[in-house]
Amino acid sequence: MLRKPLTNIFFLSLILMLGWVLLYQGARLLEYSPHASLWYPPAALSFAGMVLLGIKLFPAFFSICLLMSILHFQQNQAAEPVAYLTTVLPALAHAGSYLLGAMLLRLLIRTKKVNYTGLVVAYLLLAAIAAFLAAFTGSWSLQFAGIIDNAERQSIWLSWWIGDLVALITLSPLFILLLDKRSLKLLKTQAPSLFDSHANPFTGFVIKVSICLLFLSVSMLLAHQIRTLELSFFILFLSLPAMWLVYTESVWRSFSCLALMSLTIVCLMAALNLLEFAAIYQFTMAMIAVSMLYGTVVPLLQTTNQQLQLSLQTDMLTGVLSRQGFIEQAEMLIAHTNRRKDRICLAVLDLDHFKEVNDVLGHQVGDNVLQQVCRKLEQQLRQDDLLGRFGGDELMLLLPNTSAKDALALCERLRLSIEQLHIAVLDKQVSISIGVCEQKPLESFSQLFARADQALFHAKQAGRNQVYCSA
Numbered sequence: 001m002l003r004k005p006l007t008n009i010f011f012l013s014l015i016l017m018l019g020w021v022l023l024y025q026g027a028r029l030l031e032y033s034p035h036a037s038l039w040y041p042p043a044a045l046s047f048a049g050m051v052l053l054g055i056k057l058f059p060a061f062f063s064i065c066l067l068m069s070i071l072h073f074q075q076n077q078a079a080e081p082v083a084y085l086t087t088v089l090p091a092l093a094h095a096g097s098y099l100l101g102a103m104l105l106r107l108l109i110r111t112k113k114v115n116y117t118g119l120v121v122a123y124l125l126l127a128a129i130a131a132f133l134a135a136f137t138g139s140w141s142l143q144f145a146g147i148i149d150n151a152e153r154q155s156i157w158l159s160w161w162i163g164d165l166v167a168l169i170t171l172s173p174l175f176i177l178l179l180d181k182r183s184l185k186l187l188k189t190q191a192p193s194l195f196d197s198h199a200n201p202f203t204g205f206v207i208k209v210s211i212c213l214l215f216l217s218v219s220m221l222l223a224h225q226i227r228t229l230e231l232s233f234f235i236l237f238l239s240l241p242a243m244w245l246v247y248t249e250s251v252w253r254s255f256s257c258l259a260l261m262s263l264t265i266v267c268l269m270a271a272l273n274l275l276e277f278a279a280i281y282q283f284t285m286a287m288i289a290v291s292m293l294y295g296t297v298v299p300l301l302q303t304t305n306q307q308l309q310l311s312l313q314t315d316m317l318t319g320v321l322s323r324q325g326f327i328e329q330a331e332m333l334i335a336h337t338n339r340r341k342d343r344i345c346l347a348v349l350d351l352d353h354f355k356e357v358n359d360v361l362g363h364q365v366g367d368n369v370l371q372q373v374c375r376k377l378e379q380q381l382r383q384d385d386l387l388g389r390f391g392g393d394e395l396m397l398l399l400p401n402t403s404a405k406d407a408l409a410l411c412e413r414l415r416l417s418i419e420q421l422h423i424a425v426l427d428k429q430v431s432i433s434i435g436v437c438e439q440k441p442l443e444s445f446s447q448l449f450a451r452a453d454q455a456l457f458h459a460k461q462a463g464r465n466q467v468y469c470s471a
Protein backbone atom coordinates (compact mmCIF):
# COMPACT_ATOMS: atom_id res chain seq x y z
CA MET A 1 0.00 0.00 0.00
CA LEU A 2 2.74 2.41 0.99
CA ARG A 3 4.65 1.72 -2.17
CA LYS A 4 2.02 3.01 -4.55
CA PRO A 5 2.55 6.78 -4.15
CA LEU A 6 6.32 6.28 -4.46
CA THR A 7 5.89 4.30 -7.68
CA ASN A 8 3.52 6.97 -8.97
CA ILE A 9 6.03 9.73 -8.26
CA PHE A 10 8.78 7.67 -9.89
CA PHE A 11 6.82 7.18 -13.11
CA LEU A 12 5.59 10.75 -13.14
CA SER A 13 9.18 11.94 -12.67
CA LEU A 14 10.32 9.82 -15.60
CA ILE A 15 7.54 11.16 -17.84
CA LEU A 16 8.26 14.74 -16.80
CA MET A 17 11.99 14.28 -17.40
CA LEU A 18 11.26 12.99 -20.88
CA GLY A 19 8.90 15.89 -21.51
CA TRP A 20 11.51 18.29 -20.18
CA VAL A 21 14.14 17.00 -22.64
CA LEU A 22 11.73 17.36 -25.55
CA LEU A 23 10.83 20.90 -24.55
CA TYR A 24 14.53 21.69 -24.01
CA GLN A 25 15.41 20.51 -27.49
CA GLY A 26 12.46 22.44 -28.92
CA ALA A 27 13.57 25.59 -27.10
CA ARG A 28 17.10 25.23 -28.44
CA LEU A 29 15.78 25.14 -31.98
CA LEU A 30 14.01 28.41 -31.24
CA GLU A 31 16.95 30.20 -29.61
CA TYR A 32 17.39 33.60 -31.22
CA SER A 33 20.84 34.05 -29.72
CA PRO A 34 22.98 31.65 -27.66
CA HIS A 35 21.32 31.06 -24.24
CA ALA A 36 18.37 33.31 -25.08
CA SER A 37 15.07 31.88 -26.26
CA LEU A 38 12.01 33.88 -27.12
CA TRP A 39 10.25 31.54 -24.71
CA TYR A 40 11.69 28.71 -22.66
CA PRO A 41 9.13 25.89 -22.11
CA PRO A 42 11.28 23.64 -19.84
CA ALA A 43 11.09 26.37 -17.19
CA ALA A 44 7.29 26.28 -17.45
CA LEU A 45 7.28 22.51 -16.90
CA SER A 46 9.64 22.71 -13.90
CA PHE A 47 7.53 25.44 -12.28
CA ALA A 48 4.19 23.72 -13.01
CA GLY A 49 5.46 20.35 -11.75
CA MET A 50 6.77 21.75 -8.50
CA VAL A 51 3.68 23.94 -7.93
CA LEU A 52 1.72 20.74 -8.15
CA LEU A 53 3.87 18.28 -6.21
CA GLY A 54 6.44 20.47 -4.49
CA ILE A 55 9.85 19.14 -3.47
CA LYS A 56 8.97 15.58 -4.54
CA LEU A 57 9.71 16.53 -8.13
CA PHE A 58 12.90 18.45 -7.35
CA PRO A 59 15.19 15.39 -7.89
CA ALA A 60 13.65 14.82 -11.33
CA PHE A 61 14.12 18.37 -12.55
CA PHE A 62 17.52 18.71 -10.91
CA SER A 63 18.91 15.50 -12.43
CA ILE A 64 17.59 16.14 -15.94
CA CYS A 65 19.02 19.66 -15.78
CA LEU A 66 22.34 18.23 -14.60
CA LEU A 67 22.42 15.79 -17.50
CA MET A 68 21.69 18.58 -19.99
CA SER A 69 24.36 20.78 -18.34
CA ILE A 70 26.99 18.07 -18.75
CA LEU A 71 26.10 17.62 -22.43
CA HIS A 72 26.02 21.37 -22.93
CA PHE A 73 29.42 21.83 -21.25
CA GLN A 74 30.92 19.10 -23.42
CA GLN A 75 29.61 20.74 -26.58
CA ASN A 76 30.73 24.23 -25.57
CA GLN A 77 34.28 23.25 -24.56
CA ALA A 78 35.31 26.15 -22.36
CA ALA A 79 38.72 27.82 -22.70
CA GLU A 80 39.94 26.08 -19.56
CA PRO A 81 39.07 22.42 -18.83
CA VAL A 82 35.80 22.47 -16.90
CA ALA A 83 35.55 20.81 -13.52
CA TYR A 84 32.51 18.57 -13.80
CA LEU A 85 31.43 19.71 -10.36
CA THR A 86 30.54 23.09 -11.86
CA THR A 87 27.82 21.44 -13.99
CA VAL A 88 25.87 21.12 -10.76
CA LEU A 89 25.54 24.90 -10.55
CA PRO A 90 23.26 25.59 -13.57
CA ALA A 91 21.10 22.62 -12.58
CA LEU A 92 20.85 23.96 -9.05
CA ALA A 93 20.13 27.47 -10.33
CA HIS A 94 17.23 26.25 -12.49
CA ALA A 95 15.63 23.62 -10.25
CA GLY A 96 16.33 25.55 -7.02
CA SER A 97 14.84 28.84 -8.25
CA TYR A 98 11.63 27.24 -9.51
CA LEU A 99 11.34 25.12 -6.40
CA LEU A 100 11.50 28.26 -4.27
CA GLY A 101 8.80 30.07 -6.31
CA ALA A 102 6.59 26.98 -6.43
CA MET A 103 6.88 26.29 -2.69
CA LEU A 104 5.90 29.87 -1.85
CA LEU A 105 2.87 29.60 -4.11
CA ARG A 106 1.87 26.26 -2.54
CA LEU A 107 2.19 27.80 0.88
CA LEU A 108 -0.11 30.61 -0.14
CA ILE A 109 -2.70 28.22 -1.60
CA ARG A 110 -2.61 26.15 1.60
CA THR A 111 -3.46 29.11 3.79
CA LYS A 112 -6.85 29.26 1.96
CA LYS A 113 -6.89 32.96 2.75
CA VAL A 114 -6.34 34.19 -0.80
CA ASN A 115 -9.17 34.31 -3.34
CA TYR A 116 -8.69 33.46 -7.01
CA THR A 117 -7.78 37.02 -8.07
CA GLY A 118 -5.18 37.18 -5.29
CA LEU A 119 -3.76 33.88 -6.48
CA VAL A 120 -3.37 35.22 -10.02
CA VAL A 121 -1.43 38.21 -8.68
CA ALA A 122 0.72 35.96 -6.46
CA TYR A 123 1.28 33.55 -9.36
CA LEU A 124 2.54 36.34 -11.65
CA LEU A 125 4.76 37.84 -8.95
CA LEU A 126 6.30 34.54 -7.88
CA ALA A 127 6.78 33.47 -11.51
CA ALA A 128 8.65 36.74 -12.15
CA ILE A 129 10.83 36.31 -9.03
CA ALA A 130 11.60 32.64 -9.73
CA ALA A 131 12.45 33.35 -13.38
CA PHE A 132 14.67 36.25 -12.31
CA LEU A 133 16.53 34.04 -9.84
CA ALA A 134 16.90 31.28 -12.44
CA ALA A 135 18.29 33.69 -15.05
CA PHE A 136 20.55 35.56 -12.66
CA THR A 137 22.08 32.51 -10.94
CA GLY A 138 22.06 30.50 -14.18
CA SER A 139 24.05 33.08 -16.11
CA TRP A 140 26.48 33.44 -13.20
CA SER A 141 27.01 29.68 -13.09
CA LEU A 142 27.86 29.64 -16.82
CA GLN A 143 30.40 32.41 -16.28
CA PHE A 144 31.81 30.60 -13.26
CA ALA A 145 32.31 27.50 -15.40
CA GLY A 146 34.03 29.54 -18.09
CA ILE A 147 31.37 28.89 -20.74
CA ILE A 148 30.65 32.61 -21.11
CA ASP A 149 32.56 35.72 -20.10
CA ASN A 150 31.40 38.66 -17.98
CA ALA A 151 30.29 40.78 -20.95
CA GLU A 152 28.25 37.93 -22.38
CA ARG A 153 26.64 37.25 -19.02
CA GLN A 154 25.58 40.86 -18.76
CA SER A 155 24.11 40.81 -22.24
CA ILE A 156 22.09 37.60 -21.84
CA TRP A 157 20.64 37.53 -18.32
CA LEU A 158 17.78 39.93 -19.12
CA SER A 159 16.59 38.08 -22.22
CA TRP A 160 17.04 34.80 -20.31
CA TRP A 161 14.76 36.15 -17.58
CA ILE A 162 12.10 37.36 -20.02
CA GLY A 163 12.22 34.12 -22.05
CA ASP A 164 11.68 32.04 -18.90
CA LEU A 165 8.98 34.36 -17.59
CA VAL A 166 7.02 34.39 -20.85
CA ALA A 167 7.02 30.59 -20.87
CA LEU A 168 5.97 30.50 -17.23
CA ILE A 169 2.94 32.69 -17.76
CA THR A 170 1.86 31.31 -21.13
CA LEU A 171 2.45 27.59 -20.59
CA SER A 172 2.57 26.74 -16.87
CA PRO A 173 -1.19 27.31 -16.30
CA LEU A 174 -1.96 24.68 -18.95
CA PHE A 175 0.74 22.30 -17.66
CA ILE A 176 -0.71 22.64 -14.15
CA LEU A 177 -4.17 21.76 -15.41
CA LEU A 178 -2.82 18.84 -17.44
CA LEU A 179 -0.87 17.41 -14.52
CA ASP A 180 -3.58 18.24 -12.00
CA LYS A 181 -4.33 15.43 -9.59
CA ARG A 182 -4.47 16.38 -5.94
CA SER A 183 -2.92 19.71 -5.11
CA LEU A 184 -5.34 21.67 -7.23
CA LYS A 185 -8.18 20.38 -5.10
CA LEU A 186 -7.42 23.35 -2.86
CA LEU A 187 -7.91 25.77 -5.72
CA LYS A 188 -10.95 23.86 -6.96
CA THR A 189 -12.69 24.19 -3.62
CA GLN A 190 -12.18 27.96 -3.73
CA ALA A 191 -13.27 28.50 -7.31
CA PRO A 192 -15.00 25.36 -8.62
CA SER A 193 -16.69 27.09 -11.54
CA LEU A 194 -13.30 27.85 -13.07
CA PHE A 195 -12.86 24.20 -13.83
CA ASP A 196 -16.30 23.46 -15.22
CA SER A 197 -16.62 23.47 -18.95
CA HIS A 198 -18.96 26.28 -19.86
CA ALA A 199 -22.21 25.62 -21.60
CA ASN A 200 -20.68 27.07 -24.79
CA PRO A 201 -20.46 24.54 -27.60
CA PHE A 202 -17.04 23.28 -28.68
CA THR A 203 -17.55 24.61 -32.23
CA GLY A 204 -17.82 28.16 -30.85
CA PHE A 205 -14.52 27.67 -29.06
CA VAL A 206 -12.88 26.34 -32.24
CA ILE A 207 -14.11 29.40 -34.15
CA LYS A 208 -12.67 31.76 -31.52
CA VAL A 209 -9.30 29.95 -31.50
CA SER A 210 -9.21 30.02 -35.32
CA ILE A 211 -9.85 33.78 -35.32
CA CYS A 212 -6.98 34.29 -32.83
CA LEU A 213 -4.59 32.13 -34.88
CA LEU A 214 -5.66 33.73 -38.15
CA PHE A 215 -5.19 37.20 -36.72
CA LEU A 216 -1.71 36.53 -35.40
CA SER A 217 -0.63 34.73 -38.60
CA VAL A 218 -1.84 37.60 -40.79
CA SER A 219 -0.16 40.23 -38.64
CA MET A 220 3.13 38.30 -38.59
CA LEU A 221 2.98 37.70 -42.35
CA LEU A 222 2.43 41.42 -42.85
CA ALA A 223 5.40 42.19 -40.61
CA HIS A 224 7.42 39.74 -42.69
CA GLN A 225 6.41 41.41 -45.98
CA ILE A 226 6.58 45.04 -44.89
CA ARG A 227 9.34 45.07 -42.31
CA THR A 228 8.42 48.17 -40.38
CA LEU A 229 8.26 48.57 -36.63
CA GLU A 230 4.72 50.02 -36.75
CA LEU A 231 3.38 46.99 -38.57
CA SER A 232 5.00 44.54 -36.19
CA PHE A 233 3.09 46.23 -33.34
CA PHE A 234 -0.16 45.32 -35.10
CA ILE A 235 -0.06 41.94 -33.31
CA LEU A 236 -1.00 43.70 -30.06
CA PHE A 237 -4.61 43.83 -31.33
CA LEU A 238 -4.59 40.05 -30.84
CA SER A 239 -5.76 40.89 -27.34
CA LEU A 240 -9.26 41.62 -28.79
CA PRO A 241 -10.19 38.08 -29.91
CA ALA A 242 -8.10 36.60 -27.06
CA MET A 243 -10.07 38.49 -24.40
CA TRP A 244 -13.38 37.63 -26.07
CA LEU A 245 -12.36 33.97 -25.76
CA VAL A 246 -11.25 34.18 -22.15
CA TYR A 247 -14.39 36.04 -21.03
CA THR A 248 -16.66 33.41 -22.52
CA GLU A 249 -14.85 30.09 -22.10
CA SER A 250 -13.62 27.95 -19.20
CA VAL A 251 -10.04 28.21 -17.92
CA TRP A 252 -9.20 24.90 -19.57
CA ARG A 253 -10.06 26.30 -22.98
CA SER A 254 -8.49 29.70 -22.29
CA PHE A 255 -5.17 28.26 -21.14
CA SER A 256 -5.07 25.81 -24.07
CA CYS A 257 -5.62 28.69 -26.49
CA LEU A 258 -2.97 30.79 -24.73
CA ALA A 259 -0.40 27.99 -25.03
CA LEU A 260 -1.32 27.41 -28.68
CA MET A 261 -1.04 31.12 -29.51
CA SER A 262 2.38 31.42 -27.87
CA LEU A 263 3.63 28.30 -29.67
CA THR A 264 2.36 29.68 -33.01
CA ILE A 265 4.02 33.06 -32.41
CA VAL A 266 7.37 31.43 -31.57
CA CYS A 267 7.25 29.06 -34.54
CA LEU A 268 6.17 31.76 -37.01
CA MET A 269 8.85 34.10 -35.72
CA ALA A 270 11.51 31.48 -36.44
CA ALA A 271 9.97 30.40 -39.77
CA LEU A 272 9.51 33.96 -41.08
CA ASN A 273 12.84 35.09 -39.68
CA LEU A 274 11.39 37.96 -37.68
CA LEU A 275 14.20 38.04 -35.12
CA GLU A 276 14.50 41.82 -35.20
CA PHE A 277 10.98 42.03 -33.71
CA ALA A 278 11.66 39.39 -31.02
CA ALA A 279 11.17 41.86 -28.15
CA ILE A 280 7.76 42.95 -29.54
CA TYR A 281 6.56 39.37 -29.80
CA GLN A 282 7.81 38.55 -26.32
CA PHE A 283 6.05 41.63 -24.99
CA THR A 284 2.83 40.69 -26.84
CA MET A 285 2.84 37.17 -25.43
CA ALA A 286 3.49 38.45 -21.92
CA MET A 287 0.79 41.14 -22.14
CA ILE A 288 -1.84 38.78 -23.55
CA ALA A 289 -0.97 36.07 -21.03
CA VAL A 290 -1.30 38.47 -18.08
CA SER A 291 -4.61 39.85 -19.41
CA MET A 292 -5.93 36.34 -20.03
CA LEU A 293 -4.93 35.18 -16.55
CA TYR A 294 -6.79 38.13 -15.04
CA GLY A 295 -9.63 37.63 -17.53
CA THR A 296 -10.34 34.13 -16.19
CA VAL A 297 -11.84 35.91 -13.19
CA VAL A 298 -14.75 37.18 -15.33
CA PRO A 299 -16.49 33.80 -15.95
CA LEU A 300 -15.94 33.12 -12.24
CA LEU A 301 -17.71 36.35 -11.33
CA GLN A 302 -20.55 35.55 -13.75
CA THR A 303 -21.07 32.16 -12.14
CA THR A 304 -20.95 33.69 -8.66
CA ASN A 305 -23.57 36.23 -9.77
CA GLN A 306 -25.80 33.48 -11.15
CA GLN A 307 -25.44 31.53 -7.88
CA LEU A 308 -26.29 34.67 -5.92
CA GLN A 309 -29.32 35.31 -8.10
CA LEU A 310 -30.42 31.72 -7.60
CA SER A 311 -29.98 31.92 -3.83
CA LEU A 312 -32.13 35.07 -3.77
CA GLN A 313 -34.87 33.25 -5.68
CA THR A 314 -34.74 30.08 -3.61
CA ASP A 315 -35.59 29.47 0.02
CA MET A 316 -32.46 27.87 1.45
CA LEU A 317 -34.22 25.71 4.04
CA THR A 318 -36.96 24.13 1.95
CA GLY A 319 -35.71 24.54 -1.63
CA VAL A 320 -39.04 26.06 -2.76
CA LEU A 321 -39.19 29.64 -4.11
CA SER A 322 -38.29 32.44 -1.72
CA ARG A 323 -40.83 35.21 -1.09
CA GLN A 324 -39.02 37.46 -3.60
CA GLY A 325 -38.69 34.69 -6.19
CA PHE A 326 -42.34 33.68 -5.79
CA ILE A 327 -43.69 37.23 -6.12
CA GLU A 328 -41.55 37.94 -9.22
CA GLN A 329 -42.69 34.76 -10.98
CA ALA A 330 -46.28 35.05 -9.77
CA GLU A 331 -46.64 38.57 -11.17
CA MET A 332 -45.37 37.39 -14.57
CA LEU A 333 -47.65 34.36 -14.54
CA ILE A 334 -50.69 36.44 -13.53
CA ALA A 335 -50.01 38.96 -16.34
CA HIS A 336 -49.64 36.09 -18.83
CA THR A 337 -52.85 34.41 -17.61
CA ASN A 338 -54.77 37.70 -17.85
CA ARG A 339 -53.62 38.24 -21.43
CA ARG A 340 -54.96 34.79 -22.32
CA LYS A 341 -58.11 35.43 -20.27
CA ASP A 342 -57.44 32.24 -18.27
CA ARG A 343 -58.29 31.63 -14.60
CA ILE A 344 -55.74 31.58 -11.82
CA CYS A 345 -55.94 30.85 -8.08
CA LEU A 346 -53.75 31.62 -5.10
CA ALA A 347 -53.61 29.60 -1.89
CA VAL A 348 -51.89 30.56 1.37
CA LEU A 349 -50.94 27.62 3.61
CA ASP A 350 -49.89 27.71 7.25
CA LEU A 351 -48.84 24.88 9.57
CA ASP A 352 -51.04 24.48 12.64
CA HIS A 353 -49.52 24.92 16.08
CA PHE A 354 -46.04 24.84 14.61
CA LYS A 355 -44.73 26.87 17.52
CA GLU A 356 -45.34 23.86 19.77
CA VAL A 357 -43.14 21.66 17.57
CA ASN A 358 -40.31 24.16 17.89
CA ASP A 359 -40.82 24.68 21.59
CA VAL A 360 -41.08 21.00 22.52
CA LEU A 361 -38.74 19.33 20.03
CA GLY A 362 -36.44 22.17 19.03
CA HIS A 363 -35.87 24.25 15.89
CA GLN A 364 -33.96 21.50 14.07
CA VAL A 365 -36.97 19.21 14.19
CA GLY A 366 -39.12 22.20 13.20
CA ASP A 367 -36.87 22.77 10.16
CA ASN A 368 -37.14 19.12 9.23
CA VAL A 369 -40.95 19.25 9.43
CA LEU A 370 -40.99 22.29 7.15
CA GLN A 371 -38.79 20.50 4.63
CA GLN A 372 -40.89 17.33 4.63
CA VAL A 373 -44.14 19.28 4.26
CA CYS A 374 -42.74 21.14 1.24
CA ARG A 375 -41.51 17.91 -0.35
CA LYS A 376 -44.94 16.33 0.12
CA LEU A 377 -46.71 19.32 -1.41
CA GLU A 378 -44.30 19.54 -4.35
CA GLN A 379 -44.88 15.88 -5.23
CA GLN A 380 -48.56 16.59 -5.87
CA LEU A 381 -48.25 19.75 -7.95
CA ARG A 382 -48.16 20.27 -11.71
CA GLN A 383 -45.07 21.68 -13.42
CA ASP A 384 -46.74 25.08 -13.95
CA ASP A 385 -47.80 25.50 -10.30
CA LEU A 386 -45.64 27.75 -8.11
CA LEU A 387 -44.83 26.91 -4.51
CA GLY A 388 -43.05 29.49 -2.35
CA ARG A 389 -42.34 30.26 1.28
CA PHE A 390 -43.71 33.55 2.50
CA GLY A 391 -41.73 33.25 5.74
CA GLY A 392 -41.88 31.23 8.98
CA ASP A 393 -44.37 28.38 8.53
CA GLU A 394 -46.45 30.16 5.86
CA LEU A 395 -46.37 28.96 2.24
CA MET A 396 -47.92 30.27 -0.98
CA LEU A 397 -49.23 28.29 -3.92
CA LEU A 398 -50.16 29.77 -7.30
CA LEU A 399 -52.31 27.61 -9.55
CA PRO A 400 -52.54 28.80 -13.18
CA ASN A 401 -55.41 27.66 -15.45
CA THR A 402 -57.42 26.60 -12.39
CA SER A 403 -60.93 27.55 -11.29
CA ALA A 404 -61.85 28.16 -7.63
CA LYS A 405 -63.71 24.83 -7.57
CA ASP A 406 -60.68 22.85 -8.81
CA ALA A 407 -58.34 24.79 -6.52
CA LEU A 408 -60.53 23.96 -3.54
CA ALA A 409 -60.48 20.27 -4.46
CA LEU A 410 -56.69 20.29 -4.87
CA CYS A 411 -56.17 22.13 -1.56
CA GLU A 412 -58.37 19.59 0.18
CA ARG A 413 -56.19 16.79 -1.26
CA LEU A 414 -53.04 18.62 -0.11
CA ARG A 415 -54.47 19.13 3.40
CA LEU A 416 -55.30 15.42 3.64
CA SER A 417 -51.85 14.35 2.43
CA ILE A 418 -50.18 16.45 5.14
CA GLU A 419 -52.53 15.04 7.75
CA GLN A 420 -51.40 11.57 6.67
CA LEU A 421 -47.72 12.48 6.51
CA HIS A 422 -45.67 10.36 8.87
CA ILE A 423 -42.75 12.20 10.45
CA ALA A 424 -40.57 9.86 12.51
CA VAL A 425 -39.63 12.19 15.40
CA LEU A 426 -43.16 13.51 15.95
CA ASP A 427 -45.61 11.70 18.18
CA LYS A 428 -48.59 13.57 16.71
CA GLN A 429 -49.88 14.49 13.25
CA VAL A 430 -48.91 17.67 11.45
CA SER A 431 -51.72 19.63 9.85
CA ILE A 432 -52.12 22.71 7.68
CA SER A 433 -54.81 25.33 7.24
CA ILE A 434 -55.34 26.75 3.77
CA GLY A 435 -57.01 29.89 2.46
CA VAL A 436 -57.66 29.94 -1.28
CA CYS A 437 -59.26 32.31 -3.78
CA GLU A 438 -59.50 32.94 -7.52
CA GLN A 439 -58.16 36.12 -9.08
CA LYS A 440 -60.78 38.73 -9.94
CA PRO A 441 -60.43 40.71 -13.18
CA LEU A 442 -57.60 43.29 -12.98
CA GLU A 443 -56.78 42.27 -9.41
CA SER A 444 -53.07 42.72 -8.56
CA PHE A 445 -50.96 40.09 -6.82
CA SER A 446 -50.97 41.94 -3.51
CA GLN A 447 -54.77 42.32 -3.57
CA LEU A 448 -55.15 38.63 -4.41
CA PHE A 449 -52.74 37.72 -1.62
CA ALA A 450 -54.63 39.84 0.92
CA ARG A 451 -57.86 37.98 0.13
CA ALA A 452 -56.20 34.55 0.30
CA ASP A 453 -54.61 35.50 3.63
CA GLN A 454 -58.02 36.56 4.91
CA ALA A 455 -59.39 33.17 3.84
CA LEU A 456 -56.57 31.49 5.76
CA PHE A 457 -57.55 33.49 8.83
CA HIS A 458 -61.10 32.10 8.51
CA ALA A 459 -59.74 28.55 8.23
CA LYS A 460 -57.71 29.05 11.42
CA GLN A 461 -60.69 30.62 13.18
CA ALA A 462 -62.90 27.70 12.18
CA GLY A 463 -60.67 25.28 14.10
CA ARG A 464 -57.59 24.73 11.81
CA ASN A 465 -56.75 21.72 9.60
CA GLN A 466 -59.24 22.89 6.97
CA VAL A 467 -59.52 24.74 3.67
CA TYR A 468 -61.50 27.97 3.33
CA CYS A 469 -62.31 29.33 -0.10
CA SER A 470 -63.10 33.03 -0.40
CA ALA A 471 -65.52 34.07 -3.10
Ligand SMILES: Nc1nc2c(ncn2[C@@H]2O[C@H](COP(=O)(O)OP(=O)(O)OP(=O)(O)O)[C@@H](O)[C@H]2O)c(=O)[nH]1
Nearest residue numbers: 350351352353354355356358363364366367392393
Ligand atom coordinates in the same frame (compact mmCIF):
# COMPACT_ATOMS: atom_id res chain seq x y z
N1 LIG B 1 -38.00 25.57 12.81
C1 LIG B 1 -38.32 26.76 12.28
N2 LIG B 1 -39.26 27.50 12.85
C2 LIG B 1 -39.57 28.68 12.31
C3 LIG B 1 -38.93 29.17 11.17
N3 LIG B 1 -39.46 30.39 10.89
C4 LIG B 1 -40.39 30.64 11.83
N4 LIG B 1 -40.48 29.61 12.69
C5 LIG B 1 -41.36 29.43 13.84
O1 LIG B 1 -42.64 29.09 13.37
C6 LIG B 1 -43.56 29.41 14.38
C7 LIG B 1 -44.74 30.06 13.72
O2 LIG B 1 -45.74 30.08 14.61
P1 LIG B 1 -47.12 30.79 14.29
O3 LIG B 1 -47.50 30.57 12.88
O4 LIG B 1 -47.09 32.18 14.76
O5 LIG B 1 -48.09 29.99 15.23
P2 LIG B 1 -48.47 28.48 15.22
O6 LIG B 1 -47.88 27.84 16.42
O7 LIG B 1 -48.11 27.83 13.91
O8 LIG B 1 -49.96 28.56 15.39
P3 LIG B 1 -51.08 28.80 14.29
O9 LIG B 1 -50.45 29.30 13.05
O10 LIG B 1 -52.00 29.79 14.88
O11 LIG B 1 -51.72 27.47 14.12
C8 LIG B 1 -42.84 30.31 15.39
O12 LIG B 1 -42.55 29.56 16.55
C9 LIG B 1 -41.55 30.66 14.68
O13 LIG B 1 -40.46 30.83 15.58
C10 LIG B 1 -37.91 28.37 10.59
O14 LIG B 1 -37.29 28.71 9.58
N5 LIG B 1 -37.65 27.17 11.17
